[in-house]
Amino acid sequence: MQLMINGEPREIDANPDMPLLWVLRDELKMTGTKFGCGVASCGACTVHVNGEATRSCQALIGDLEGANVTTIEAIDTPAAKAIQAAWVELQVPQCGYCQSGQIMSASALLSETPKPSDDDIDAAMEGNLCRCATYARIRRAIHRAAEIMEA
Amino acid sequence: MLHYLDAKRPAPQPTRRTFLKLSAGALGGLLVGAVLPQKGLADTASGAVVTPFVHITPDNRVIVLSKHLDKGQGTATGLATLVAEELDAAADQVEVEFAPSNPELYKNFLFGLQGTGGSTAMANSFDQYRQAGAVVRAMIVAAAASEWGVSAGDIAITNGVVSAGGNSATLGELSALAAAQEPPAEVTLKSPEDWVYIGKDFPRVELPMKTRGSVGLFGMDAQPEGGLVAVTARPPRFGATLASVDATAALALDGVEAVLEIPQGVVVVATNTWTAMQGREALVLDWAAGSGETRGTDALLAEFRAALDAPGLPSHPRGDAATKLAQAAQVIEAEYVFPYLAHAPMEPLDMTVLYDGQSATFWGGSQIQTLDHGTAAAVLGLDFPQITINTRWGGGSFGRRASPDGHLAAETAMIGKAWLDAGNTARPIKLVYSREDDIRGGYYRPMAVHRVRAGLDAEGNISGWEHRIVSQSIFTGTSFESFVVQDGVDHSTVEGISDTTYAIPDMHVDVHHPKVGVPTLWWRSVGHSHTAYVMETMMDELAIAAGRDPVEFRLAHLAGDARLASVLRLAAEKAGPTGPEGTHRGIAVHKSFNSYVAEIADVRIRDNGTVKVEKVTCGVDCGVPINPDNINAQIEGGLGYGLSAILREEITMVDGEVAQWNYPDYTPLRITDMPEVEVHIVRSDEAPTGIGEPGTPPIGPAVANAVFRATGTRIRELPFTRHGLA
Numbered sequence: 001m002q003l004m005i006n007g008e009p010r011e012i013d014a015n016p017d018m019p020l021l022w023v024l025r026d027e028l029k030m031t032g033t034k035f036g037c038g039v040a041s042c043g044a045c046t047v048h049v050n051g052e053a054t055r056s057c058q059a060l061i062g063d064l065e066g067a068n069v070t071t072i073e074a075i076d077t078p079a080a081k082a083i084q085a086a087w088v089e090l091q092v093p094q095c096g097y098c099q100s101g102q103i104m105s106a107s108a109l110l111s112e113t114p115k116p117s118d119d120d121i122d123a124a125m126e127g128n129l130c131r132c133a134t135y136a137r138i139r140r141a142i143h144r145a146a147e148i149m150e151a
Numbered sequence: 152m153l154h155y156l157d158a159k160r161p162a163p164q165p166t167r168r169t170f171l172k173l174s175a176g177a178l179g180g181l182l183v184g185a186v187l188p189q190k191g192l193a194d195t196a197s198g199a200v201v202t203p204f205v206h207i208t209p210d211n212r213v214i215v216l217s218k219h220l221d222k223g224q225g226t227a228t229g230l231a232t233l234v235a236e237e238l239d240a241a242a243d244q245v246e247v248e249f250a251p252s253n254p255e256l257y258k259n260f261l262f263g264l265q266g267t268g269g270s271t272a273m274a275n276s277f278d279q280y281r282q283a284g285a286v287v288r289a290m291i292v293a294a295a296a297s298e299w300g301v302s303a304g305d306i307a308i309t310n311g312v313v314s315a316g317g318n319s320a321t322l323g324e325l326s327a328l329a330a331a332q333e334p335p336a337e338v339t340l341k342s343p344e345d346w347v348y349i350g351k352d353f354p355r356v357e358l359p360m361k362t363r364g365s366v367g368l369f370g371m372d373a374q375p376e377g378g379l380v381a382v383t384a385r386p387p388r389f390g391a392t393l394a395s396v397d398a399t400a401a402l403a404l405d406g407v408e409a410v411l412e413i414p415q416g417v418v419v420v421a422t423n424t425w426t427a428m429q430g431r432e433a434l435v436l437d438w439a440a441g442s443g444e445t446r447g448t449d450a451l452l453a454e455f456r457a458a459l460d461a462p463g464l465p466s467h468p469r470g471d472a473a474t475k476l477a478q479a480a481q482v483i484e485a486e487y488v489f490p491y492l493a494h495a496p497m498e499p500l501d502m503t504v505l506y507d508g509q510s511a512t513f514w515g516g517s518q519i520q521t522l523d524h525g526t527a528a529a530v531l532g533l534d535f536p537q538i539t540i541n542t543r544w545g546g547g548s549f550g551r552r553a554s555p556d557g558h559l560a561a562e563t564a565m566i567g568k569a570w571l572d573a574g575n576t577a578r579p580i581k582l583v584y585s586r587e588d589d590i591r592g593g594y595y596r597p598m599a600v601h602r603v604r605a606g607l608d609a610e611g612n613i614s615g616w617e618h619r620i621v622s623q624s625i626f627t628g629t630s631f632e633s634f635v636v637q638d639g640v641d642h643s644t645v646e647g648i649s650d651t652t653y654a655i656p657d658m659h660v661d662v663h664h665p666k667v668g669v670p671t672l673w674w675r676s677v678g679h680s681h682t683a684y685v686m687e688t689m690m691d692e693l694a695i696a697a698g699r700d701p702v703e704f705r706l707a708h709l710a711g712d713a714r715l716a717s718v719l720r721l722a723a724e725k726a727g728p729t730g731p732e733g734t735h736r737g738i739a740v741h742k743s744f745n746s747y748v749a750e751i752a753d754v755r756i757r758d759n760g761t762v763k764v765e766k767v768t769c770g771v772d773c774g775v776p777i778n779p780d781n782i783n784a785q786i787e788g789g790l791g792y793g794l795s796a797i798l799r800e801e802i803t804m805v806d807g808e809v810a811q812w813n814y815p816d817y818t819p820l821r822i823t824d825m826p827e828v829e830v831h832i833v834r835s836d837e838a839p840t841g842i843g844e845p846g847t848p849p850i851g852p853a854v855a856n857a858v859f860r861a862t863g864t865r866i867r868e869l870p871f872t873r874h875g876l877a
Contacts, residue, residue, distance in 0.1 A: 015405075015426075018423075019425065022423055022425040025424070026380070026424055026425070027423065029374055031364070031366060031372035032363070032365070032366055034371070034497075034498070034546075035371065035424070035499070035583075036497050036498075036499070036586065037586040037813055037814045038428075038585060038586060039586070039813050039814070039815065041813060041814035042497065042586075044497060071364070072363065072364040073363070073364050073366065083362075087358070087362045088354075088362060091352075091354065091355055091358060091780055092358075093223075093355075093361040093362065094223035094224070094547075094785075094788055095222055095223030095496070095497065095498070095544075095545060095546050095547040095548075096223070096358075096360075096361030096365050096368070096546070097365070097369060097496075097546030097547060098497045099362065100364050121822070125822045126823050128822070129497065129814060129821065130822075131547045131792065132223050132497075132788045132792075133787060133788045133791020133792055133794075133795065133825060134784070134787070134788065135821075135822040135825035136787055136791075136825055136827060136828055137787070
């Protein structure tokens with residue numbers, strides 16, 4: 001398979017049924033994208049496929065011919081930079097394991113909806129679990145990132 | 152098949168002798184002897200100051216060696232704060248690495264071995280890491296004094312810059328000279344009024360990394376060169392035994408390197424995680440019929456309830472509860488049921504081993520390094536020095552990464568040994584738990600049943616309290632048993648009840664510890680996770696029965712606990728008379744891990760009848776607030792974790808098999824259910840106490856009490872999903 005990963009063309013030699021998650025982590029040694037549940041129920045593995053937040057544990061590599069994949073290691077959209085800055089400013093992460101996925105989901109939301117409401121945030125972020133329950137700060141940091149983007 | 156070489160080289164046993172009580176209240180201006188091994192070692196090659204707890208490098212980095220695992224509670228930052236405070240380092244030059252496994256140097260004073268838990272990190276290390284900072288500061292000052300020909304008293308260090316008169320240098324510029332200085336025999340710690348970092352919001356040292364993929368932080372991300380991945384097929388029932396396995400189809404898969412039988416199950420080793428999981432799916436396994444724990448949770452619950460009718464082992468009985476209850480004006484009787492709970496940290500369990508027959512190296516989020524180290528030594532037949540433990544950041548734990556039996560280290564070591572014994576060349580192997588392995592893998596918060604009879608006298612004060620609990624002992628049979636189990640009673644089952652500071656002079660608490668084949672473990676706040684729920688919902692019922700305000704009723708019974716009373720007053724004052732429109736209020740206050748937390752929950756019932764907690768106002772006293780923003784974060788997270796459990800979490804078993812499998816049916820809190828949280832901290836000058844766990848116990852009863860006000864229903868069987876409330 002040929003696809004773009006973080007702006008670079010990559011030739012992937014793997015079983016087409018292997019999920020993108022494991023191609024990234026085990027074949028390409030890119031561990032920023034996390035394994036949490038394997039059934040698209042926690043969002044820890046969220047990446048962007050053609051700009052859309054996607055659970056990489058359910059995206060089979062064989063279906064991604066020609067796709068454009070962006071991961072936490074390289075995301076640098078204005079929305080992502082604002083999200084990352086707000087995440088540090090408001091000290092969002094605790095254990096941090098889910099935060100790659102949270103940031104990928106939040107960045108996709110902000111790219112699409114520059115001034116999200118609380119309902120927008122609920123809808124975009126409900127699929128991302130955080131056992132440390134950093135949710136109150138995630139919500140505040142998304143609003144804060146929207147301000148940073150506007151400024 | 153290999154057999155676990157149990158107790159051949161038993162893990163070091165902590166003893167009461169090593170169970171040191173920390174001196175409380177030692178806050179500063181304190182002359183301390185060199186009670187710690189702080190010998191400076193000149194690293195002649197690099198010119199770095201190297202002490203057991205702090206390194207200063209020529210490129211001006213201050214590296215703090217954390218003896219505690221940081222699994223999200225901000226522990227590493229807390230230790231960095233203490234060192235930076237006494238060293239007067241700049242915040243942005245401080246980094247944290249995890250210390251090697253060495254119980255002599257790095258033991259937790261409260262456990263007698265190297266380990267993290269019980270919300271003890273700051274209480275344990277408050278003096279030690281300040282001393283460590285003061286020691287290297289003295290070495291830097293001595294170096295500057297000799298270099299510049301000035302007296303030590305004329306040297307100032309501010310924000311990492313050392314100066315005297317017209318001279319100035321960074322810590323790094325002085326590190327080589329400092330490394331040659333003799334560490335002082337004693338140091339004087341700063342007085343609290345001179346603190347620049349303690350009590351302020353020192354930024355979390357690792358957060359920039361945690362917004363960029365946490366590359367290299369977690370055990371799950373360890374990828375030593377040439378590494379393989381292992382997954383284990385474990386029994387469907389706890390303790391069930393394997394009758395037969397056919398691995399033909401698994402071994403035929405491209406990338407499956409080996410199938411190994413170990414006592415824990417059947418292990419598939421493959422070149423990547425996905426293939427290992429595919430290989431496990433392809434195994435044909437036959438487990439011996441009727442082996443292991445075959446009772447389901449319905450059967451266990453019936454047995455637990457039946458046990459309520461017979462007297463149990465008493466825990467600190469006092470007065471004459473039976474007589475007082477017989478004379479009481481009113482008696483309230485209630486039974487409670489709490490389910491098994493999984494910890495389900497976001498990073499599933501994992502550990503990596505490289506074992507070559509003579510030595511072994513481990514990578515992972517080890518929470519009790521000494522037990523993991525000793526367990527691995529026993530399994531592999533190695534001595535302590537032949538084993539290296541590389542501690543990684545923990546992707547959550549809530550108790551799960553610490554187990555008294557070191558089962559994860561044992562299984563990982565078994566795999567390393569089985570791999571080598573099968574004639575393979577030594578390679579790193581990472582044991583990975585899937586989420587299903589985690590949810591179905593046991594080590595749960597134990598199921599618990601409580602029966603309470605509490606009386607009120609004619610004045611509406613508590614008079615007589617009988618309380619019986621049926622729950623498995625967590626500590627019996629572990630290396631911690633002597634600390635926690637007395638006269639057969641596991642204190643972690645009764646903590647928060649028989650040691651309550653409410654004025655209840657006539658109280659009889661007793662306990663049954665049934666033997667069940669389901670492994671149990673401490674779960675964030677341990678026994679307080681159920682005892683606080685019972686105590687604080689009962690206090691609410693009693694207040695209402697007495698016709699008294701729930702805050703006033705509690706305060707009237709807290710004359711002997713000024714700190715608990717004070718956080719309740721603080722939260723009540725800050726919450727104001729009413730919550731947001733359309734909400735109902737519930738309160739709870741509880742002491743755990745020597746910290747005091749009151750939570751006031753304002754709760755709305757949605758149109759569909761489910762509970763939405765809108766706002767929680769908290770009062771917290773955890774001694775000196777080393778990092779107020781981190782305390783806020785831990786209270787937010789701690790109550791979020793507790794709320795998650797009471798709303799929707801339960802592990803059930805049918806004929807011994809766990810019914811849940813992954814997050815779709817073991818369902819933690821999501822952003823849509825998270826309340827707004829407001830935390831108010833008492834500016835205490837008492838010694839610092841725990842903060843990782845104390846936020847968890849009060850939220851359940853606070854919400855349950857609010858639900859009673861909203862609906863008239865007392866929820867005594869958890870979780871709320873059983874009642875259509877979540």
